[in-house]
Amino acid sequence: MPPLSKLQGKNVIITGASVGIGEEMAYICAKHGANIVIASRRTKLLEKVASECKIISPNQRIKIVTCDLKHEEGCEYLLNSSVNYFNEINNKKPEIDMLILNHAMSLFEHMDFNNPALMIEKLRDIMMANLIGFATLSHLAIPHMISKKGEEFKSIIVLSSIISMISLGMSWAYSTSKAAVNSYFVSLNEELEYQGLQNQIKITLCYLGSINTITMRNNTDKYFPKWLIDHVVVNAEETAKIILQSGLNGQKELWYPSYGVLFRYAYGIFPGIMRKLGFLIQKHLMTN
Template identity: 80%
Template sequence: MLHIIFFLIISLLIIKFFFLCNVPSLSKLQGKNVIITGASTGIGEEMAYICAKNGANIVIASRRTDLLEKVASKCKNISPNRLIKVITCDLKHEKDCEKLINLSVEFFNEIDNKPEIDMLILNHAMSLFEHMDFNNPKLMIEKLRDITMSNLIGFATLSHLTIPYMISNSSKREFKSIIVLSSLMSTISLGMSWAYSTSKAAINSYFSSLNEELEYQEFQNQIKITLCHLGSINTITMRSHTDKYFPKLLVDYIALNAEVTAKIILQSGLNGQKELWYPSYGILLRYAYGIFPGIMRKIGFCIQKYLIKK
């Protein structure tokens, strides 16, 4: 039985490999109207630079105005003829989500009289890496609520506000893209990531359902959702956690380059790919938890007990 399962997994990886060989050119970003959330640092920042280099009209959003302005300045140096819109917002609030989409549409309309959104990149995230405090249930609920409002409700709100601007011009042959950044942590039972992992698992379920609903209502040729399951990426946020909790080895030898990751994410979105597992071996975690749940939970427990700094 196990050799059959192993054969199926290897076959799936081979199919995914050949599918990924059909990589679109990033030049297809030329003239596209792109919104990037969480663009002040890390993967979002790198995606902003790639979009600017390839001629996209860009709106970058984050809670930190000073960092956004630095990213915008660098984008303008990369592509002086392109306009960059900076919008400061906290996307766990519905009003800020509405503000982002409304101001973005106004900006795109001013550029080329095209009040449309070609690509929405949902990259912002609140992270939490700490043990539960069973003596303070109200605080635990508050932390879970904050992360869920940002990572799940914020993503869902933005997607629903954006979709009308993606289906408004059905005459175009090119599809519009919603790129959703999730995490391999959604498939791993690690106690200290309880709130973050919960939000990412919910994101997976929600956007998989949204994808099915778009197909059911026959919008699948107009809007493509790409759900990205990412491993450890070498970003400021990642380093802040690893410096505190993990051996330096994790960043130096395991964490992946943010610029390369950003490029692969954008290519997957332009390709209309439903899912991206990066690194590709991450998909094995999904099957391993399904086949050997007890063993995988013990591995997660051992990682937390013996590798994480006290």
């Protein structure tokens, strides 16, 4: 893995940066000298993250952008604000070096067959944020990431989930959106190669497991014993470091924790057993 010192002077956009992994990535980027734009729907939390970044690195540049990336207008606002900001602080290097697509809407509940309109509305909202938001931002950013010959490649880091491979009924909307994200960015990677841009822009697709974040704990602690979750989850700061190093390295996939890739192959080889296991987990959740 490359050293995080390679972040020095890079122009970085982090979505979903108000909490969790996005927040941790902002702190790491600030510590190692990156110029940062952090984005979220929650201004107060962004301001708190920006203040912490200033404590970590008082002279480091950071800009907050409050936006809803479920809408195209929000995506356009974030990209335009970021490009203008990077141009303002260094007009000799206004391009985007790293786009981190981290924001997400989640849903952890069973389908209500008596209210199909509500179910479709929830699915639409999650797909707009998790898939269309990611796709829109990447397409808007790519023209600002195409580097000149001989320059270092630019990175698009995409946060997905192991649950995109192993869907549970209760995660129906979230896992559907993340599975679509996987397919989309694999296709985008191939399109970059087809157009001869594979050495200029590299996409890192991150399949993440149980990371110790507030959002994750809100969904799990009410269903499972706390001691069990404490032993399963991995540290958010360490996860953020590995994600950034993977992006700097230009690798196509990251499975973290590494046991996730075992679930992937187990689901492919023993689909019936894995689905039965998922069903038993859901039954436990419903009972509790």
